[in-house]
Structures are given as structure tokens and as C-alpha cells.
Amino acid sequence: MGMMIEISELVVDRDGTRVLDDVTAVVRKGSVTGLLGPSGSGKTTLLRAIVGVQRITGGSVRVAGLPAGHPELRALIGYQTQAPSVYADLTVAENLRYFASIARCDRRRVAAVLEDVRMSELAGQLVSRLSGGQRARVSLATAMIARPPLLVLDEPTVGLDPLLRRDLWRTFHRLAAEGTTLLVSSHVMDEARRCTDLLLLREGGLLAACTPAELGDDLEDAFCRLVEGVPA
Numbered sequence: 001m002g003m004m005i006e007i008s009e010l011v012v013d014r015d016g017t018r019v020l021d022d023v024t025a026v027v028r029k030g031s032v033t034g035l036l037g038p039s040g041s042g043k044t045t046l047l048r049a050i051v052g053v054q055r056i057t058g059g060s061v062r063v064a065g066l067p068a069g070h071p072e073l074r075a076l077i078g079y080q081t082q083a084p085s086v087y088a089d090l091t092v093a094e095n096l097r098y099f100a101s102i103a104r105c106d107r108r109r110v111a112a113v114l115e116d117v118r119m120s121e122l123a124g125q126l127v128s129r130l131s132g133g134q135r136a137r138v139s140l141a142t143a144m145i146a147r148p149p150l151l152v153l154d155e156p157t158v159g160l161d162p163l164l165r166r167d168l169w170r171t172f173h174r175l176a177a178e179g180t181t182l183l184v185s186s187h188v189m190d191e192a193r194r195c196t197d198l199l200l201l202r203e204g205g206l207l208a209a210c211t212p213a214e215l216g217d218d219l220e221d222a223f224c225r226l227v228e229g230v231p232a
């Protein structure tokens with residue numbers, strides 16, 4: 001299996017502070033890779049570097065064989081930031097139709113993607129009248145509308161109840177089975193179990209690249225030990 005993302009000796013400084021320090025990692029095509037780490041460990045910054053919106057100090061980031069930020073990558077990557085990026089004064093469906101037209105994709109995708117995020121019943125609702133979790137799901141749907149081969153999702157399950165969370169992870173795996181690569185950040189260690197591959201960050205450094213099975217049964221404990229540098 002080929003690599004969708006190749007990160008080599010990546011260094012990022014933000015406002016004079018080293019935020020990522022010598023990160024080398026890969027994301028396999030077709031994987032559901034979890035990017036996990038405590039708050040402030042650099043997850044968002046790493047995702048930004050992959051999407052090509054982060055100035056980097058050193059090293060390299062390549063996506064589908066091209067340098068991150070290359071114009072050709074724009075159509076290949078769906079990015080969901082932590083801040084829901086949808087229009088409050090439009091309905092759910094209007095938002096999706098708008099993003100579909102920008103991405104020049106078939107409007108018939110709107111119904112399918114709303115079903116994916118379990119928002120079909122609220123299609124006619126104004127976004128300003130949605131809950132935070134519902135708004136986040138509309139935002140996720142906009143990232144998925146054009147069926148990009150790579151989805152980069154920054155904490156997509158924050159604020160969702162367990163059922164929705166489970167549904168979304170099922171959707172992620174269905175997309176992966178259809179050939180999409182997903183890179184999903186989370187600070188909830190429990191979600192690590194749902195990933196095929198894991199990248200663990202601590203204080204801007206890559207702590208481990210492994211599978212959930214390699215961490216053992218008690219993920220929370222394994223993670224704390226890794227972060228604290230305690231031998232298992």
C-alpha cells in the first residue's frame with residue numbers, strides 16, 4: 001500500500017516558539033489514521049502543515065507525492081477545522097449546495113452527504129438554529145461533499161453523543177473501504193481504538209507511530225505512560 005502523506009524532519013515555529021520539532025511520519029493510503037496527543041501538543045499545527053496553510057521552518061511535507069500546499073492538492077483534500085465553517089444565515093441544505101457548487105460537484109451529493117452525517121432531517125433548518133454538535137456535522141459534510149481522496153479532520157467528534165460518534169466512525173471506515181484516506185485528530189484516547197493506525201504527539205514531537213493493538217487494552221493508561229515517559 002502506498003503512502004498518502006510523507007512528513008520528513010518537519011520543524012514549525014509559531015511566533016518564535018518551536019511548535020513541531022523534527023517530526024517524521026507517514027500516513028498510509030486507505031488508512032484511518034488517528035492523530036492523538038494532549039491539548040497543545042501540536043496536532044492542529046501538523047494538520048495545517050499537511051493541508052498547506054502553515055508556514056514551515058524546516059523539513060518537508062508531501063501529499064500524494066506533491067509538496068503540501070501545491071495547487072493540485074486543493075481538489076484532493078477535504079479539511080475540517082475545529083471552528084465550524086458554515087454560514088449561519090443559510091439552511092443546512094443551502095450551505096451544502098453552495099459548497100457543492102464551489103467544488104463543482106453534483107448537487108445530488110448533498111442528500112448523500114447529509115445522510116452520512118445524520119443531518120437529513122434538519123436539511124431545511126437554518127444553521128444559526130442548530131446545536132454546536134449539529135453545526136460541526138454540517139461543517140464535516142462540507143469537507144466531504146466532493147469526495148476528496150484525503151480527509152483531514154480536526155477533532156470531528158468533539159461534542160457529539162456516543163451514538164453519533166459511533167455512526168461517524170462507521171462512516172469514516174466505510175469511506176476508507178471505498179479508498180478514502182482519513183487523518184483524524186482527537187484528544188480522546190478512547191477513539192484510538194477505532195483507528196487503523198496511530199500517530200501520538202507530545203510537546204511537538206512524535207512519540208510513537210503504532211497500531212491500537214500495540215498499545216494494549218488500556219489505551220488511556222498506555223497513552224498517559226507514553227506521555228509521561230513511564231516504561232510499561
Ligand SMILES: Nc1ncnc2c1ncn2[C@@H]1O[C@H](COP(=O)(O)OP(=O)(O)OP(=O)(O)O)[C@@H](O)[C@H]1O
Pocket residue numbers: 014015017019037038039040041042043044045046187
Ligand atoms: N497562532 C499561533 N501563534 C503562536 N503559537 C501558536 C498559535 N497557535 C497555536 N500555537 C501554539 O502551538 C502549540 C501547538 O498548538 P496546536 O493548536 O497545534 O495544538 P493541539 O494539539 O492542536 O491542541 P488542542 O488539542 O488544544 O487543539 C501550542 O503551544 C500553542 O500555544
